[in-house]
Amino acid sequence: MIKKRLIPLMLSSGDVLVKGKNFGQHRVVGRMESMLRIWSDQEIDELLLLDISSESESNSFLRKVELASSVVNFPITVGGKIGNLEYARELLKSGADKISICSKATEDLSFVENLASEFGSQAVVIIVDYKWVNGSPEIYSKNASVQILMDMRKYLTELQDFGAGEIVLQNIEQEGSKRGLDERIVPYVEDLIAVPLILSGGAGNFDHLKGALQHESVSGVACGSLFYFGDNSPIRARSYLRSSGIAMRKAR
Amino acid sequence: MIGVINYEINNLKSITNFLQEQNLEFLIVNNPKMLNNCDRLILPGVGSFGRGMQSLDRQGLSSEIVAFANSGKPVLGICLGMQLLFETSEEFGQSSGLGLIKGRVVSIATPGFPKVHMGWNNISTTKKSKLIKTENLLLDVYFAHSFHCNPTDRSDVSAISEFGIDITAAVEKDNIFGVQFHPEKSQVFGKKILLEFAGLA
Numbered sequence: 546m547i548k549k550r551l552i553p554l555m556l557s558s559g560d561v562l563v564k565g566k567n568f569g570q571h572r573v574v575g576r577m578e579s580m581l582r583i584w585s586d587q588e589i590d591e592l593l594l595l596d597i598s599s600e601s602e603s604n605s606f607l608r609k610v611e612l613a614s615s616v617v618n619f620p621i622t623v624g625g626k627i628g629n630l631e632y633a634r635e636l637l638k639s640g641a642d643k644i645s646i647c648s649k650a651t652e653d654l655s656f657v658e659n660l661a662s663e664f665g666s667q668a669v670v671i672i673v674d675y676k677w678v679n680g681s682p683e684i685y686s687k688n689a690s691v692q693i694l695m696d697m698r699k700y701l702t703e704l705q706d707f708g709a710g711e712i713v714l715q716n717i718e719q720e721g722s723k724r725g726l727d728e729r730i731v732p733y734v735e736d737l738i739a740v741p742l743i744l745s746g747g748a749g750n751f752d753h754l755k756g757a758l759q760h761e762s763v764s765g766v767a768c769g770s771l772f773y774f775g776d777n778s779p780i781r782a783r784s785y786l787r788s789s790g791i792a793m794r795k796a797r
Numbered sequence: 798m799i800g801v802i803n804y805e806i807n808n809l810k811s812i813t814n815f816l817q818e819q820n821l822e823f824l825i826v827n828n829p830k831m832l833n834n835c836d837r838l839i840l841p842g843v844g845s846f847g848r849g850m851q852s853l854d855r856q857g858l859s860s861e862i863v864a865f866a867n868s869g870k871p872v873l874g875i876c877l878g879m880q881l882l883f884e885t886s887e888e889f890g891q892s893s894g895l896g897l898i899k900g901r902v903v904s905i906a907t908p909g910f911p912k913v914h915m916g917w918n919n920i921s922t923t924k925k926s927k928l929i930k931t932e933n934l935l936l937d938v939y940f941a942h943s944f945h946c947n948p949t950d951r952s953d954v955s956a957i958s959e960f961g962i963d964i965t966a967a968v969e970k971d972n973i974f975g976v977q978f979h980p981e982k983s984q985v986f987g988k989k990i991l992l993e994f995a996g997l998a
Contacts (some may be wrong), residue, residue: 546959547914547916547917548914548917548918548937549916549918553861588984590916590917590983591916614810614811614814615810618815618981619939619982619984620939620979620982624818629880638809638810639810642811642941642979643841643941661845662845662847662848663844663845664815664843664844664845664848664997665845665846665877665888665942665943666913666943667913667915667942667943668844668941686866710913710915710941710943711913723884738911739906740911741913741916742911743913754906764916794917794937795935795937796937796984796985797917797937797985
């Protein structure tokens with residue numbers, strides 16, 4: 546039986562890791578290497594590492610991916626500023642297992658297709674940032690600053706037709722809020738999702754994780770605040786979820 | 798010496814980091830000559846089938862890997878590397894593989910299940926395996942694939958995993974081994990599998 550995944554989200558900015566709220570108000574939360582060593586010991590299921598550096602520092606991000614891959618022994622998805630196949634290839638060569646794109650997919654679906662045919666769908670993760678506006682989920686890009694006038698359901702269908710291998714739905718208003726993951730989006734999209742679906746944004750306690758993971762169509766949850774602030778560890782989260790009947794992996 | 802095949806598009810780091818940590822000697826194989834220095838081969842994962850084969854052909858490695866395998870030395874394909882051991886794949890149109898194991902690589906799509914098998918799943922063995930020891934079967938391994946191998950001869954299957962259908966998780970035929978999951982990303986259990994491979998006589 547396939548297990549549900551807990552995926553810590555790391556935002557890399559220059560030399561440090563940050564955590565934001567609603568895509569802004571970034572706080573420094575530590576350094577990557579020490580954080581990864583801790584999470585490695587706690588056997589997280591996977592890592593989502595996003596480069597949100599303001600200046601174009603792709604070279605230094607490549608070095609970070611290289612470092613991350615040498616420290617951890619679980620899968621790493623990386624993203625941020627991936628605009629062409631060459632850079633995607635460099636990231637994979639540096640040790641990423643999967644690459645993720647967000648804004649670029651809203652601009653150019655053929656790029657999704659090119660990534661999938663080059664690296665295989667299983668390596669292509671699409672992050673969809675959205676907000677609920679008048680009862681419908683509206684897609685945003687460019688760090689939540691630009692609204693994309695496209696129907697969410699149509700967009701998700703197209704992403705999959707073009708070869709997306711996994712979809713991360715990230716609720717902009719929940720992000721960093723610790724108010725809970727947006728379970729409302731699940732029934733809105735689940736009938737058309739044929740790839741693994743990850744929810745992101747808002748996980749503030751273990752019950753939030755449980756609520757999201759109880760949906761059959763949700764494969765995993767990404768979370769930042771939960772593991773950065775307070776004394777919640779992935780190990781404790783996993784054991785709580787397991788005792789609540791959620792299928793979590795056995796690591797040792 | 799373990800040869801790690803480089804097909805230019807893939808993540809070699811995970812596997813080479815792992816081999817380094819275990820103090821296992823390896824070399825990254827970019828051309829046929831380098832195979833002479835190897836007593837076993839790993840074909841790592843990531844990438845699409847067609848691109849993987851194109852790269853092996855371009856480096857003149859395809860026929861040499863087949864010759865290497867036919868000489869009886871151990872070969873382990875991981876994820877895409879396992880799929881390349883087969884005759885053909887239907888990923889993005891038909892492509893031919895190395896043909897070391899008879900059968901086809903087909904989509905895993907099943908009604909009601911995602912068409913990408915991604916994440917941690919348990920496996921069960923279907924025959925006695927030199928790499929997969931049954932005492933480790935309680936642990937999960939990491940999968941990331943949307944196609945899987947369908948061997949003509951079912952006795953080549955050594956382990957399966959359930960995901961709507963029985964996914965071929967591992968194959969084993971004499972000196973030819975394939976695992977659909979990523980042992981290099983599967984922590985304790987994965988490490989044991991790779992160490993078994995490194996220790997094969």
